Amino acid sequence: MTHLLPLALRSAWNRRYTLGLTLIAIALSVTLLLGIERVRQDARDSFAQAVSGTDLVVGARSSPLQLLLYAVFHIGEASNNMSWASAQTLAAHPAVAWTIPLSLGDSHRGFPVLGTTAAYFEHFRYGDKQALQLAQGKPFSGLFDVVLGAEVAARLGYRLGDPIVLAHGMRGGAHADEDEHEPGHAEHGDKPFTVVGILARTGTPVDRTLHIALEALEAIHLDWQGGAPIPGFSIPPAFVKKFDLAPKAVSAVLVGLKSRAAVFAMQRHVADFRAEPLMAILPGVALAELWALLAVAERVLLAVSALVLAVSLAGLVAVVLAGLGERRRELAILRANGARPLDLFALLAFEGCAVTVAGAFVGTLLLTLLTALLGPWVEAHYGLVLRLAAPNAAELELLAWVIAVGTLASLLPGYRAYRLSLADGLTPRV
Amino acid sequence: MQFKSLTLIALLIAAPAYARHDHTPHHAHVHGVAKLDVAVDGGTLNLRLESPLEGLLGFERVPRNDRERAAVAEMRNKLGDAGKLFVPTTAAQCTLKSVQIEAPALDAKSASANPEHADLDADFLFTCAQPSKLTGVDVRLFQVFPNMRRIDARVVSGKGQKATRLSTKMRFLSW
Amino acid sequence: MPQPLLSLENLIFRWPGQAEACLDIAEFDVAANEQVFIHGESGSGKSTLLNLIAGVLTPQSGKIEALGQPLSALSATARDRFRVDHIGLIFQQFNLIPYLSVLDNVLLPCRFSRRRSDRAGDAKQTAATLLQHLDLDAALWQRKATQLSVGQQQRVAAARALIGRPEIVIADEPTSALDAARQSAFLELLKRECAAASAALLFVSHDQRLAEHFDRRVAMEEINRAAGAQE
Ligand SMILES: Nc1ncnc2c1ncn2[C@@H]1O[C@H](COP(=O)(O)OP(=O)(O)OP(=O)(O)O)[C@@H](O)[C@H]1O
Ligand SMILES: [Mg+2]
């Protein structure tokens, strides 16, 4: 068979344009297929990283998904707040090791502003039980101090000491890309904040968040009512300390327990809370259930990309088969010079197989290239960390499938060549 | 903003279904469907089973005759012999420490309000000599209680939290 | 009488799906080094006969013996092997593989046949000598086959048929695409080189004018008893 290999290569080179285009089609569809699989896995990993250190998320009773999304991912808004008193009762529960109260609602250039306490910097854990690290500066201590997530600082070019004005509400003026603010959009311009700390990158939503004290959130809304400044009434920053800045309500509370085993009991305890209707979710479980529901959509996406691949492979078979018409004479010549019908079968099958393998290889390479080039952009815009790595087991399995199907499909032109060479003998009927 | 597009898709697809699939403790009572909460903490393995009585016993009220009383006793025996219901990774060398069963509906004194449907709650405690080897539990409830079709399991362990749906085909709970 | 190089006996061949036999040949022999002109009308079964001798087709009955070897006793693979080892083939036109150079086209049988390769010795040198003998300028050797004129292509095909000195050369109307002058020139070259390589030549054509170049001429109608039934 080895004497055929140089022939096969020269023959393929002779038809490099059609075969090259087919190869590109296969490579692109392999990139798509692998890309979808990789984004799927990376999204799961990425999301899981963000919830890893929290035993329970407690909030006003609503939908668990909503609570998960705004408390952990800062997406959407709380339909109800829970009272500060309840948050404190919860914190005092003997099974509870720590709590981190969260208040969301305001934003800055599209990034969410999170009101919290010092406990956030002490107890929050992400990824593999990692604590937050400050790349520069210190946690907030003054009332109008703000600590930036790594992405916020990087994207907006903020440094320690820079002043920042928060916008009211989550629509938060323009997205960070568009550099203009909605005219007339309500801002807390009278009470600017100062950057006192910048967190190290975590690969979680923390990177895209601005952190201020709960009291600061109270302070900037002292002279506000119903989402707008009270006309003709303004309290200058210097005077806010004269008011009671203790928070009245929070959006959610992250809870860490002393013993993991208590988590289910604690969840029931929260659900039976007397003072107000509350709800506790296990973030990891909520996420798993979310993924289970999304599995259908994921499968559809994978199926569509598999279909695209199937189309490319069908294209390959069509191209090789169409070429066979022109190559009938070539096959007869080879036959006259000693090639067995089986050799011709191998010649054609090898061609399709080689193009598939090359396509799979180029596609993987392309994906790696795209990940390297677009990874930082995707992380910046979507908070999704794409891993730049060799194909993992699942991806290798997909690749194996691609090559197997491609090889199988290539048997068709091989078989056709075999039949033709038997029927034609030395005199092809073209 | 972050995760915007991804999550938007997620929300659109999932939200309606998710609202129904709600893991608050006071869950819907669905025959054949049980809940299993598993907590792994150091050398202890806690399992809490919540199941409609129907799946375990066939009826959900105070037993009325000797046959039904015998059925209740048999069920209690089966649950008490929990080493046959839950088989943790052998290498972890786990032993059953205690079983607590709560089924007020079976008790004439406390039987009450909802005469139609009633649940049974059972807590199982194992302790394991080699906790680092503990990676899962083979859940054999389906064989012992053929009326049970599905178990919605939640696990918290050192590796995090997860949720899995167990069935006769997929009865190994790993973490 | 020495044993013939090639002998056909009571050969009957019918194309699949056809009621009438295409070939019915009682006897046909070719001796070593012999040069035979086979002619017959279009459709008389000339090409079919060559396919049978080359072992691509197998007869329904009868015997084909080449070099003392009954072809019907060989497996399909062994017949393919036998063909490249002992037979050189030239067709009417489009003899060359378009993506190979002239030289590589000539060397093709050596790729598939150990025997041809061994008998050719230094294959490249032998190919060069053959090409020279067939009046092909060295400047053409590295060209793609498609860049040659039809006459040049036929001469390259002849060189390929002769390389490694097979015992039989079969030419199926190799001159029909050439003009009259080139036809006889090519024919003479081919005859000379076959003689030089001590190969028997089976030359097929429906063009009676070429018959004069051959001592032995065979009409299909003479040997093929099925010929009448065809028309
Ligand atoms: N592959 C085939 N299948 C069925 N019949 C065939 C096939 N090839 C040839 N024939 C038939 O066999 C007969 C002989 O054909 P063949 O090609 O041998 O003739 P020929 O003498 O070579 O003609 P020409 O001078 O035109 O080349 C014809 O009647 C033809 O129709
Ligand atoms: Mg013919």
Ligand SMILES: [Zn+2]
């Ligand atoms: Zn505001």
